[in-house]
Amino acid sequence: MSTTPAPSKPLSSENIVAQKYDRCLADLLVKSGIGFSVGVVASVILFKRRAWPIALSTGFGAGAAYADCDRSFNPARIPGVRILPAESSTPESK
Template sequence: MAEKEIRSEEQLGVKWDQCIYDTLVKTGTGLGLGVVFSVFLFKRRTWPVAFGTGVGVGIGYANCQHEFKDPFSLRGKLVKVMPKEE
């Protein structure tokens, strides 16, 4: 069977889905760590929560920018070439 070709619209949709998911995960993680640090280390102040959330959003945004600006990145594994024995 022939391989199914993926349209560019579908590729773009997949990138957006990954981007949104990644940003939400990083924002939630930053929020959670901010709450933990706020409760246990900083006497229930609000700045660790805001800082953690902002860092999560910033990292997610930077990852999205990288994903959309580098569309043709090839991911592969390193293959060692062995010399011929005569």
């Protein structure tokens, strides 16, 4: 039994922004959670149960998520990317 895919309609700008925010929030939760986990392990094994490794690694995770989200919303901040001006459609007179 074959099914034909439904024709895709263009997404509205509100939906695109909402999807980006959803991805950013999910990324923040995952990376902060991983940072928290690494901090707990490092705190228990290496630093005699101090609190600062937990806070530091959670902050690193949140910072990495923030940087990824910033690049998602502003692609001009990706290293090595140049924004070229659009070519004009009017012919130049000589």
